[in-house]
Amino acid sequence: MAAGVEKDTRTLRVAVIGVGQRAAIAHHIGATGTPAALVAAVDTTEAGRVRAVAAFGPTVQVLPSVADALAAVRLDAAVVTTPDDTHAAIAMPLLEAGVAVYLEKPMAITVEDCDLLLETAARTGTPLYVGHNMRHMSVVRQMKVLIDAGEIGEVKSIWCRHFVGNGGDYYFKDWHAERAHVHSLLLQKASHDLDVIHWLAGRATRRVTALGALTVYGDHGSRRGADHAADENRLMADGFSYENWPPETQTELNPVIDVEDVSMMLMDLGDGVTASYEQCHFTPDYWRNYTVIGTRGRLENFGDTPGGVIRIWNRRRAWSLEGDLEVPIEGEGEGHEQADALTMGEFLRHVATGAPTTVTAVAARDAVAAGALAALSLRDGGTPRDIPPLPPGVRRP
Numbered sequence: 602m603a604a605g606v607e608k609d610t611r612t613l614r615v616a617v618i619g620v621g622q623r624a625a626i627a628h629h630i631g632a633t634g635t636p637a638a639l640v641a642a643v644d645t646t647e648a649g650r651v652r653a654v655a656a657f658g659p660t661v662q663v664l665p666s667v668a669d670a671l672a673a674v675r676l677d678a679a680v681v682t683t684p685d686d687t688h689a690a691i692a693m694p695l696l697e698a699g700v701a702v703y704l705e706k707p708m709a710i711t712v713e714d715c716d717l718l719l720e721t722a723a724r725t726g727t728p729l730y731v732g733h734n735m736r737h738m739s740v741v742r743q744m745k746v747l748i749d750a751g752e753i754g755e756v757k758s759i760w761c762r763h764f765v766g767n768g769g770d771y772y773f774k775d776w777h778a779e780r781a782h783v784h785s786l787l788l789q790k791a792s793h794d795l796d797v798i799h800w801l802a803g804r805a806t807r808r809v810t811a812l813g814a815l816t817v818y819g820d821h822g823s824r825r826g827a828d829h830a831a832d833e834n835r836l837m838a839d840g841f842s843y844e845n846w847p848p849e850t851q852t853e854l855n856p857v858i859d860v861e862d863v864s865m866m867l868m869d870l871g872d873g874v875t876a877s878y879e880q881c882h883f884t885p886d887y888w889r890n891y892t893v894i895g896t897r898g899r900l901e902n903f904g905d906t907p908g909g910v911i912r913i914w915n916r917r918r919a920w921s922l923e924g925d926l927e928v929p930i931e932g933e934g935e936g937h938e939q940a941d942a943l944t945m946g947e948f949l950r951h952v953a954t955g956a957p958t959t960v961t962a963v964a965a966r967d968a969v970a971a972g973a974l975a976a977l978s979l980r981d982g983g984t985p986r987d988i989p990p991l992p993p994g995v996r997r998p
C-alpha cells in the first residue's frame with residue numbers, strides 16, 4: 602500500500618502477548634492518535650494472567666495461549682512482549698493469521714529465526730515491526746539529525762561504550778542470564794545499540810569479531826533456588842536498588858548464569874566504515890556513550906537522557922572538553938516513556954495507513970546478525986564471522 606494512504610478508519614483491535622515487565626507499553630495503544638484498543642492479553646502463566654487483569658482491567662479478554670486468542674478474538678495487531686527465545690514461535694502464527702506484529706527487540710535469538718520471520722512476513726504481506734524504541738530516543742534522533750546535516754562530514758567510525766550499571770539487578774537475576782533464553786547479552790542488551798550504530802552509519806555490519814568473559818557474576822555465591830512459581834511472580838525491577846553495590850553484595854542471582862558480563866566487539870560495515878561496541882554489567886554508572894567520527898569532525902554524547910549534551914569537535918586542536926558546538930539533549934525525565942509512545946504510535950499508524958516506519962524488520966535482523974555472530978566469535982577465541990546474506994525473496998528496503 603502506498604505510504605500515507607488510509608486503509609481503514611475503524612479502531613484497531615490489539616492483543617498483548619506476555620504480561621511481564623515490558624507489557625506496560627500496551628498502555629500506549631489507546632493514546633497514539635491512531636484509533637486502537639487493547640482487547641486481549643495472553644500469558645502462559647497464571648501469574649501473568651493475574652497481572653493482565655490488574656494492569657488492563659476487566660474489559661480485556663485474558664487468555665492462556667496465542668492459539669486461544671486467535672480462536673476467540675478478532676485481532677488486527679499483537680504486541681509481543683515475551684522472553685527473546687519465544688519471539689519467533691509466537692510471531693509466526695500471528696503473521697500467518699494476518700495479525701500485524703509488534704515484536705519486542707531483539708527480533709529473535711538466531712539469524713535463522715529472523716530469516717523465517719522475514720520470509721513469512723514477505724510471503725503473507727502481514728506487517729512486522731520490531732520495537733527498537735531507541736531510534737525514538739532524543740539523544741539518538743539528535744545525533745542522527747546532526748550527522749545528516751553534515752556537521753561531522755562523512756561517517757567513518759562509530760565507537761559505543763555501554764556502562765550497564767544496573768546489570769546485576771536487571772540481567773543476572775532471571776532468564777536474561779541464560780544463553781538458552783537470550784543467546785548473549787550482545788543480543789538482549791546490545792541489539793538496541795547495534796541498530797543505532799547501523800542507523801547512524803547508514804549501513805549494516807558485514808563482518809564481526811569479539812572478545813569477552815563472565816568475570817564477576819559467574820562465581821557469585823548468592824543464587825536463588827529453582828522455584829518456578831516464584832519466578833513467574835518475579836519481574837526485572839524486583840529487588841532493584843542502588844544500594845546493591847559493589848556487585849559482590851548482590852543477592853538472589855539466577856540459578857543459571859552462562860552469559861558474559863563484559864563483551865567487546867568490532868564491526869566491519871564495508872567500504873572502510875568500522876564500529877566498536879563495549880558492554881560491561883558491573884560499572885557503578887548506567888549510560889551509553891557514543892563517539893561518531895566523520896571526515897570533518899566528531900561528536901560524542903555526555904549523558905543519554907534529557908539534561909545531557911551532545912558535543913561536536915570540528916576544529917584542529919590538542920584537546921578541549923567543551924568542543925566547538927554543544928547541543929542539549931531534548932525532552933523530559935528519562936525519555937523512555939516518550940520513546941515508547943512514539944514507537945507504538947509509529948507501529949499503529951503503519952498498520953492503519955501503511956505509513957513508512959523508522960525501523961524495518963530487515964534492520965532488526967541486521968542487529969541480531971551482528972550480535973549473534975559476535976557472540977559466536979567471542980566464544981570461539983575471537984574468530985571473525987561474516988554476516989550471511991538476506992534470504993531469497995527478502996529485499997533490503
Ligand SMILES: NC(=O)c1ccc[n+]([C@@H]2O[C@H](COP(=O)([O-])OP(=O)(O)OC[C@H]3O[C@@H](n4cnc5c(N)ncnc54)[C@H](O)[C@@H]3O)[C@@H](O)[C@H]2O)c1
Nearest residue numbers: 619620621622623643644645646649682683684685705706
Ligand atoms: N524495547 C525496550 O526498551 C525493552 C525493554 C524491556 C524489555 N524489552 C523486551 O521485552 C521482552 C519481554 O521482557 P520482560 O522484561 O517484560 O520479560 P518478563 O519476564 O517480565 O515478561 C515476559 C512474560 O511473557 C510470558 N510468557 C512467556 N512465554 C510466553 C508465551 N509463549 N506466550 C505468552 N506469554 C508468555 C511470561 O509468563 C511473562 O509474564 C523481551 O524480549 C525484552 O528484550 C524491551
